[in-house]
Amino acid sequence: MSTVPSYFKDFLANIRLSNNQVNDLKTGHSVLRKRLENDETLSKIVTSTFLQGSYRRSTAVKPKNGNKSDVDVIVVTKLDADEYTPEEAINLFIPFLDKYYEDKYRIQGRSIGISLSYVDLDIVPTSAPSESETGILRDDAIVSDYTIEDFQQRLLTKSILLESKYNLFCKSDAQSEWKSEPLLIPDREAEKWDKTHPLEQIYWTVEKNKNCNTHYVNVVKAIKWWRKTQYPETKHPKSYPLEHFIGNCCPNGINSIAEGVVLTLENIVSNYQEKPFLGDRGVPEHDVFGRISVDEYSDFYDTVCSAAIIAREAFDCDDFYDSVCKWREIFGNEFPPAPKSSNSGSSGGFTNRVEKSTSIPEGRFA
16 A cells, blocks of 8 residues: 555644644744844844754654754854854853843853743854855845745745745755855864855755655654654664755655655665765765764664564555554554554455544645
């Protein structure tokens, strides 16, 4: 049974961020960005702010075990990396943090974490970009809070304004400055400025999603959920390293989320028995798996081998009920159960849905 599309739609509705969680994210980052814009001191050195991370790329899943949703905010500054050490650059933000987020922030290795009652925020300062790139970083499409799925969903309404912004977003690849000049962020532990390219990560995801018939971001969410819920004790990979790996292993041209999940897991099993070097998007000398040990990867690989077998059985299963049951083995109870058919076990049985497929999530294309 290769496709159970309505079940995957409901599964995605169950694991994606709720409307309340999205609203909390928007409130948290909007207030932060407005405060940065209006702060008497920081407003003089901040050029632009924009969102990055899994929320922006539409690959986030809902948090579990009391954790909060989180969003990353890139803060582009005018600071010269040759004049300011990473420590000095971070310290410029401390009066602002004490004023607005006293006892709610912590200085991290390459960012500043802010933990509010309803959301977690990460400030990622950068040094000054080139003059040509500064213009790009102020573009409405970049500074907007639209996610990849927001753009795709609203494009379906034929909004000319949004289509224009989305095209700008996609055409960023043609602007060589983005690829040739990553941003620099302060690494306090290494005492140096380090390269990062969040726009290239976003652009790459947009292109990959297009090449996967808009299923890619949902394949990422599904596998992230499997990893989070079925193997919570497995420490790595998770978050962006896992997403990056899925991106490398998910083939273009997939016609469903189910197909993407099966082929991604099987590609990992067939081609990555050993921990690979994964060059980051836009900064290929950075190994995304650099902080993952061989033993941690080996444990992860073993879990993928088991899941790949079950996913293939679910995908190929002729009996609809049995197929759904196998998908539930992988994804747990958030994957909706199928009512047992009276002729379960017979070939080709397609059980009608008992529960209604309500709350169809935005932007998912199962």
